[in-house]
Amino acid sequence: MLILVVGLVIFFVLHSIRLVAPQWRETSMARHGAMRWKMRFGMVTLIATAFIVMGYMQVRLEPVWLWFPPVWSRHLAGLLVLVALFFVGSALVPNTTMKNKVGYPMLIAVKLWAFAHLISNGTLADLIIFGSFLVWSIVSFAVYRRRDRKAGVVYKTSEESTVPTNLIAFVFAMVSWFAIVFYLHQAIIGVSPLV
Structure with a gap:
């Protein structure tokens, strides 16, 4: 269950940046470049998604x-x-x-x-x-x-x-x-x- 929760927390924190701090997001994209921001965003999203899937697979064994x-x-x-x-x-x-x-x-x-x-x-x-x-x-x-x-x-x-x-x-x-x-x-x- 821990892996599942960690994956969800990472996913929602990442995908809520635009929701809670849109100016910080825009400033970071301007400072580091839009492509670099999107690459990092995509990589962390993939990691979070992998955690969610792995956690779900584990929890499904004893539902x-x-x-x-x-x-x-x-x-x-x-x-x-x-x-x-x-x-x-x-x-x-x-x-x-x-x-x-x-x-x-x-x-x-x-x-x-x-x-x-x-x-x-x-x-x-x-x-x-x-x-x-x-x-x-x-x-x-x-x-x-x-x-x-x-x-x-x-x-x-x-x-x-x-x-x-x-x-x-x-x-x-x-x-x-x-x-x-x-x-x-x-x-x-x-x-x-x-x-």
Whole structure:
């Protein structure tokens, strides 16, 4: 459990820098260079993610069950993850409708992903991982939107986005979903979502 908690703490501290100290982040990027900052950020994120996965693998050997999710929750989770992947695609592809309308589609993707895994898993480790991601994404989204309102940020209308960009986000979601469901989830986590 310790490795899991350490990984989560590192991940959330790192990903909350922009949330709690945006000026420090911008100053550090200007001082050290954006590329160097992103490389360090990426490396620490990979380490934190590895800790989370390793910790989860260890905790799964002796699970502490809090509830037993019904079978239908897995089907709903699969659908929610597909929608979450569309939001990921919308965040990665420039000028998509979702990015233009909500501003932070990646945080919406995290919310959906975390909620989907919370309803379809019932162990203490699942509650710790997915509950913390859900809370973090809700708080982050609220803070960023409040900052945008104070700064007078105006979100674009959907007419400004293009069909090809939205189509790319959709194709990304479908390809990613099939890859995760039929291969990656089993290969990385050790559990098939189809079972």
